[in-house]
Amino acid sequence: MSAAELYPCDDTVVPAFNNLKLRHKHKWICFCIADNKHTVKSVESDMKKTVHDLVAALSDSECLTIIFEYKYTTADGRPTDKLFFISWLPRAASNPDKMMHTTARPSIRAACPGCVPVGSKVR
Numbered sequence: 001m002s003a004a005e006l007y008p009c010d011d012t013v014v015p016a017f018n019n020l021k022l023r024h025k026h027k028w029i030c031f032c033i034a035d036n037k038h039t040v041k042s043v044e045s046d047m048k049k050t051v052h053d054l055v056a057a058l059s060d061s062e063c064l065t066i067i068f069e070y071k072y073t074t075a076d077g078r079p080t081d082k083l084f085f086i087s088w089l090p091r092a093a094s095n096p097d098k099m100m101h102t103t104a105r106p107s108i109r110a111a112c113p114g115c116v117p118v119g120s121k122v123r
Contacts, residue, residue, distance in 0.1 A: 008038070009037065009038040013038055013040060027069055028043075044057075060090050063090070065085070065088070067115055069084075083112075087105060089102070
């Protein structure tokens with residue numbers, strides 16, 4: 001049984017991702033796993049927020065999958081952006097939750113293509 005079959009994405013995931021990637025309506029989206037499905041936990045629509053605001057908003061005990069839009073200017077002056085795929089597995093989270101999020105990662109990556117995967121530093 002594949003991860004997509006074990007932990008499918010509910011109906012809120014793809015529309016929220018499209019609002020972030022295509023319409024640039026959100027700065028980041030946090031996904032959690034509830035009832036063995038990925039679901040949208042929270043969305044930040046204030047485009048002035050930074051990665052520091054994201055880190056401050058994270059829980060010390062809840063595993064999350066986050067897609068964060070980072071806007072920057074290239075060396076030749078062009079504005080551009082990248083989407084980062086972040087697995088947040090804090091040290092205080094339970095081991096079963098960490099394993100479930102790690103196992104479910106391919107499912108949400110398939111539903112949200114075009115993101116650069118990054119690891120998260122445990123605080």
